[in-house]
Amino acid sequence: MENDLWAFEHSLSSTGIPVLHKHDSHEFFLCREGTGFQYTEKGATPMQPGDFFFFPEGQLHISGVESGQTSYVLVANLKEAYLSSSSEADSEAGLALRLLRQQAMRWRNKVLLSEKGARDIGLIFSELVEEGRQRRPGYRCAQKIAMLQMLLTVLREGQFAGERQGLPRPRGAERIEEACRLLESNYMYPVSVSQLIRQLNISRSHFHALFSQVTGKSMLQYLNAIRVREALRILKEGDPSTAKIAAQCGFRSVSHFYYVLRMETGRSMRDLRSNAGLRSKISG
Structure with a gap:
């Protein structure tokens, strides 16, 4: 060895x-x-x-x-x-x-x-x-x-x-697919690993390893990607305030939304609004 x-x-x-x-x-x-x-x-x-x-x-x-x-x-x-x-x-x-x-x-x-x-x-x-x-x-x-x-x-x-x-489908993949469906339908609410593993009846360590194996991402990365996707959809469909977008998509604050948005897209909210022809609105 x-x-x-x-x-x-x-x-x-x-x-x-x-x-x-x-x-x-x-x-x-x-x-x-x-x-x-x-x-x-x-x-x-x-x-x-x-x-x-x-x-x-x-x-x-x-x-x-x-x-x-x-x-x-x-x-x-x-x-x-x-x-x-x-x-x-x-x-x-x-x-x-x-x-x-x-x-x-x-x-x-x-x-x-x-x-x-x-x-x-x-x-x-x-x-x-x-x-x-x-x-x-x-x-x-x-x-x-x-x-x-x-x-x-x-x-x-x-x-x-x-x-x-x-790659072959890993054993237990159906539990992760169920977790992904739960994230897709509950992204606007606070979601924790503890809630998911309790509902899926799986250990925390096994959940983390299996989730990354099936999706290629951590649970938080996967959830953030959903939230940013929905935020961009809302922005494309109208001109709501940044605070409203953040709240609707489950971000705990505007600053947290800004951080995740830049990590996911490499761009700022100002850039995205500018490209969409929308004025900058922080709140209201």
Whole structure:
């Protein structure tokens, strides 16, 4: 088991013409400092700080930097046998691994993450490497937890281009579909996870994992998307005040509405009203 997962920090410097190679394990790669390229048979992908890459077992690749430059990266190698099919947590992590593999086989080795996901991956990857470096008592258990957290973050925060559609329907998916219907019909009211898990008769941890597996989002992300969708519909149909839109769509305040709206659309209420030819109205 010890040889099925290992992680380390590495410096990259120019060594001439890059020569592609492959591993008998999956490789995760995080750029910490400097710039460079990730090469595959398909070509080169630019790399900059914060970029997260995945290369499945057997795929030819190499990292490189321009002459005279040095980059610092974190690397983790994981063998398929490390994850147990009999463990529910490992099975869910295996789903993330499958999504990553499907994406990489289409030469999309750079993993696109939400802002939160990129931040979390950086922290978790650093912890994974540090545990391997210090080798304190229990470090293998700590590394296993960190790897599961990293794969869970990919599952929840990764931006996959349709790869989820070809995955088998997970057991218990009908409960999440019922949860989605409840959110669709009750988005205008305060909705909590406690209410849903009580109604669906499911544990909190299982609900969170299953919801992200089925929908690709957390429950809050899913609910916010519904609320913003409805807010945009209301805005398109008339010219109500921002406070009225926020209240009708279940936002606890105008400021909360502004925050979620920008997170979901990348635009402000002023921009949306301007494009719709509507005047700005905060209240009333």
